Amino acid sequence: MRFTIQRDKLITSVQDVMKAISSRTAIPILTGMKIEAKQHGITLTGSDSDISIESFIPTEKNGEIYVENIEEGSIVIHARYFPDIIRKLPENTVQIEVDEQLQVTIRSGKAEFSLNGQDADEYPLLPQVETDNSFQMPTDLLKYMIKQTVFAVSSMETRPILTGVKFTLEKGKLNFTATDSHRLASRDVPIDAGELEFSNVVVPGKSLNELNKILDDTEEMVEISVTENQILFKTEHLNFLSRLLDGNYPETSRLIPTQSKTTIFTKTKELIQAIDRAALLAKEDRNNVVRLTTLDNNMIEIMSNSPEIGHVTEEVPIQSMEGEELKISFSSKYVLEGLRAIHADEVKIEFTGAMRPFIIKPINGDEILQLILPVRTY
Amino acid sequence: MRFTIQRDKLITSVQDVMKAISSRTAIPILTGMKIEAKQHGITLTGSDSDISIESFIPTEKNGEIYVENIEEGSIVIHARYFPDIIRKLPENTVQIEVDEQLQVTIRSGKAEFSLNGQDADEYPLLPQVETDNSFQMPTDLLKYMIKQTVFAVSSMETRPILTGVKFTLEKGKLNFTATDSHRLASRDVPIDAGELEFSNVVVPGKSLNELNKILDDTEEMVEISVTENQILFKTEHLNFLSRLLDGNYPETSRLIPTQSKTTIFTKTKELIQAIDRAALLAKEDRNNVVRLTTLDNNMIEIMSNSPEIGHVTEEVPIQSMEGEELKISFSSKYVLEGLRAIHADEVKIEFTGAMRPFIIKPINGDEILQLILPVRTY
Structure with a gap:
């Protein structure tokens, strides 16, 4: 096997494939990276047997030459050293060559690495996926x-x-x-x-x-x-x-409630910031519990109490509210993650009582839904 | 104690003082931060008994008001929560107030934190340093x-x-x-x-x-x-x-050799990069050993060998060389740290034989010196 390759293209592919390679694996050869050279390009493979990643570098793309002087073949190389070596090489091109003793020589400028390779025939075959479905x-x-x-x-x-x-x-x-x-x-x-x-x-x-x-x-x-x-x-x-x-x-x-008793319409960012502040004192708690209470005049109160450290309260203006008064406690972590995942400037939160799951949705649209179970605090 | 303070000024001071505060300390009150309000400004203090840091925020500077409404006093506050609280408060000003039960109230906008404080009289007095010397x-x-x-x-x-x-x-x-x-x-x-x-x-x-x-x-x-x-x-x-x-x-x-047998003059960056590459394979070794060999024609060879993984060699052009031929092995970590600390584009390296300490200096000047002991490899 032999080829000369653009170093930046190789770096990108190596970084992608490395995401599947673990140093802890029951199959030792999977700590390595498989490199296969064909006339039409180079394929890198990494796998931890749960995830397998193949990255292909074509010989050329849009008239730009990525790989030259290809002699077909394949090898498995130490994945622990290969990425750093490629990253630190002095020139923009890299020559990789394998001899019959499976010695891999990596040359760039005046730097020459020689690594012990492993036989690519010992690398497991990846499952073939039918692409009908x-x-x-x-x-x-x-x-x-x-x-x-x-x-x-x-x-x-x-x-x-x-x-x-x-x-x-x-x-x-x-x-x-x-x-x-x-x-x-x-x-x-x-x-x-x-x-x-x-x-x-x-x-x-x-x-x-x-x-x-x-x-x-x-x-x-x-x-x-x-x-x-x-x-x-x-x-x-x-x-x-x-x-x-x-x-x-x-x-x-069937977990998702179909009707609500209290609905709050609010700007997402303001609510995130208030809960984030209240969560500062809640972090000692197993559940990071924060309490939300509806007030008059389109306000809610966000509160957290940690007897040994102190407590925090904040009144947060909301856009509007429908339905019953409510006092509900929940994990600040879950609600913050849900609110952030919505990616909407305004959200509605639909409650069905203090002991029932509540849901967060964008103010317009049902394509995303975050459901959270409240925490019983008494 | 009471004062109203610009939040950004408080954040900077708190970050500085936190660098002295450790959560593991034999003296429990040192896990806290001391805050002292005087009419001319606020002093924050943190200490782990090895290091103590005091940061002062004056009432005003260059006509800009930093602190207002000061009622003098002092308190020790939970250092674990205080920095995050200050950082996440909603407004640009913060009001801090302590009551007779040592409850600290921190207000900003509609957010209100109440933290349990500790008596500042229990905080150790910092050593007074005579400023004559x-x-x-x-x-x-x-x-x-x-x-x-x-x-x-x-x-x-x-x-x-x-x-x-x-x-x-x-x-x-x-x-x-x-x-x-x-x-x-x-x-x-x-x-x-x-x-x-x-x-x-x-x-x-x-x-x-x-x-x-x-x-x-x-x-x-x-x-x-x-x-x-x-x-x-x-x-x-x-x-x-x-x-x-x-x-x-x-x-x-007396460790520093006063004469040399071999002197190399070289660009710093090229040598750092070559040793850095060679060190990639040396990192398994306890000493990260790399070998330098002088060659003819103003070249040196940097080499590293790790039998299980492979080896690397690189010829590096240097500016010039004086004295005897040399083959010397050293810790790549020590030499890289020394070369980087020099902060000079060109360096001279003075050797007194393969078993003697060598020194690295800027090519012009003696104000900085890095001395390194070689590693015996045979």
Whole structure:
């Protein structure tokens, strides 16, 4: 194997692929990165067996030469050293060459590294994903949907299925839902996916967080393909493959109240700042509990009390209010994360009493919903 | 106690004083911050008993009012919560008020915090430093001298005196010296200090690192006062007090070779980059060992070998060379830190053989010196 490559292109690909590589893995060769040279370009592969990432660097693009002097072949290289080496090389091009003893020579300017490689035949084959069950959506929209839901997945391994985000595609509508059983985030988007429908596709939250880091914020399309136990996200030069979580995701639609007794309409930013301040004293508490009380004259009071440290109260003006008076306590962390994920200047919050879940939505629109269970304080 | 204060001024002072406050301290009240209001301004104090910092906010400066409505008094407040509270308050002014039960009320806009305070009479009195033994120097020069030496202090508590930087003032010359017994950094500066002279003043490296973070990069003067066991750094609104280390600092001047057998003149940046690359493979090793070999034609070779991972070699052009051929191994970490601390475009490196300490200096000038012991590799 041999090729000469533009260093900046290699750096970007290596950084993407590294996101799948863990130094702690049961399969030692997966601590390495696979490099495969073909006449049409270079493919880098990293995997921790849950997530696999392939990045392709074409020989040329729009007339600009990315890779030259290709002699086909493949190798697995130490992923611990390779990224730093490439990053610190002195020149804009890098020559990589492998000899018959699997010694990898990396040359740039007058610097020459020689690394012990491993046989690429020992690297596991990635699962092949049939792309019949696939649909497309803009990359930036996918990133947005991930950010608006993934924070609500459970971090507890006691119910593994809740550590994932449930994807549903039904009647031309794609839904992401995440819950840790104390709060729930849900986001709908209309999608043109032809006849394709699926449900109970549960993608690990960790995979989605990594995917979100790798994908650029562009309007270019990402192709999503779903099988029994894998999901593939495919952009022009990147394949991101994740296993799905086993098991049945709980039915969540019946959790969502359909009527409300008290509705508050408020500017999002002012409410976030007031709860954020109240949470300063609540942080000692397991639940970061903050209390909201409706007042007259379109005001609410946000309050927190920590007997050993002190207490905080703040009156916050709201836009308007409908329904009954209310006094309710909740986790400031959950409400802040929900309010921030809404990404709307104004929100409505629908309560059904102090002991019932409440929901936060944009003031106009039902495409995103944040549901939060209150905390019992007496 | 009561006053109303510009929030941005309070934030800056609180951040400075926090650098002396530790949550782990044998004296519980030192986890708090002392606030003292006098008619001419507000003084904040933090201390971990090794370092004490006082920051003063005057009532007004250049006609701008910083503090108003002052009722004199003092209190000690939870340092864990106070900085975040001040930072997140909604308005540009803050009102702080203490009642007879030591309850501290912090108001800004419609937000009101109430914190449990502690009696300021229980806060330890800071040592008073006689300012007879004092001299002045520009703040930016002091910061520079700290940065050029403090990295070389020992991190091992086996010889506590080596965890400090030795200050010497003799014959109108201020010297900072630090060594961990594997390398040594030394910096001289001419100072107009009148009759004042001292030696064996050893300031903890930790204190100097904190001081460096707090001081602004200005040409304004800092006043330095030295006593038996304390050193005080005083700027217009800040008192930074540190204890000195007990014991006699070792005599280091005889370590410094006075003649050399091989001298290399080189551009600093190119050498740093080559050693930095070679160090990538050396990082597994306890000593990060890199080997330098002189070649013909004004070239040197930088090499590192890690049998399990691979090896790296690089030929680096130098400006010129005098004296014998040389092959020497050294800690890449020490040499990189030394080269970076020099802050000169070109350096000379003076060797006295493969087993003897070598020194790095700017190509013109003796005011800074980095000495490094080589590593025996055979």
